[in-house]
Amino acid sequence: MPTYSTSAILIRRVDYGDYDLILNFLTRDRGKISAIAKSAKRSRKRFGGVLELFNSLDIVVSRGRGKGLSVVNEASLIKPLFNIGTDIKKTAYASYWAELTNLWLEEGRAQTGIYDLLDHVLAELDAGAVSGEVLSILFQMRFLNLSGLCPNLSHCSTCSIETDAAPRHRMNFDLSKGGVVCERCAPYGKEEHCLSRGTIKQLQWIDNGDIRKATRIRFSAQALKEGLRFLESFVPYHLGKEPRSLKFLRQIR
Numbered sequence: 001m002p003t004y005s006t007s008a009i010l011i012r013r014v015d016y017g018d019y020d021l022i023l024n025f026l027t028r029d030r031g032k033i034s035a036i037a038k039s040a041k042r043s044r045k046r047f048g049g050v051l052e053l054f055n056s057l058d059i060v061v062s063r064g065r066g067k068g069l070s071v072v073n074e075a076s077l078i079k080p081l082f083n084i085g086t087d088i089k090k091t092a093y094a095s096y097w098a099e100l101t102n103l104w105l106e107e108g109r110a111q112t113g114i115y116d117l118l119d120h121v122l123a124e125l126d127a128g129a130v131s132g133e134v135l136s137i138l139f140q141m142r143f144l145n146l147s148g149l150c151p152n153l154s155h156c157s158t159c160s161i162e163t164d165a166a167p168r169h170r171m172n173f174d175l176s177k178g179g180v181v182c183e184r185c186a187p188y189g190k191e192e193h194c195l196s197r198g199t200i201k202q203l204q205w206i207d208n209g210d211i212r213k214a215t216r217i218r219f220s221a222q223a224l225k226e227g228l229r230f231l232e233s234f235v236p237y238h239l240g241k242e243p244r245s246l247k248f249l250r251q252i253r
């Protein structure tokens, strides 16, 4: 069987029988792949205990013939994560990002931008200097952008007036239109569907430029609340389903 090696992040892991694991990886070179790790469950020694969720690994994979599953032959850790697995809130955020990646991406299509993004937010989450909330806004905004589903925040989706020139200091977001609508066009918008101008600015800043600088943006408590509320409705709406990990995240938050 032809063999290749690549960097990969483990985004899903399920038991397969008594001995094996079925793993989904986001690889740097080949996008999302799934593969079986034989005897990984029976013996932790087989892969040195590195096949844990969210780990960043170098893997060697034999490609399956026809519709056969690929097989993981070797896996080694690129950098260890110390803090995600022992912190329930960090685990909840990492699970949400991994599930989005797993649900959204097609198998076998390289998405280097999304790989670098996921790698970055997991490392920052583990390091702990930036909160899970800010990283989740960063991840979702950039993930949507890289997937071609960037929400329109710059102008009213109905009359096209620019957000800065809109009559009030807030806009309503309309999921079906994929963006914001001014208060003149949607005067009876619900309170929970509103984004203040300040929040919109911060969402636009975090979506642009160098990713390391983007995480230094200081979000106000209101911007965090509005931004997360907006993205956590926008993402499931476009995904066509509510990720299971999002329910869990809401519970523990």
Ligand SMILES: [Zn+2]
Pocket: 156, 157, 158, 159, 160, 161, 181, 182, 183, 184, 185, 186
């Ligand atoms: Zn309008």
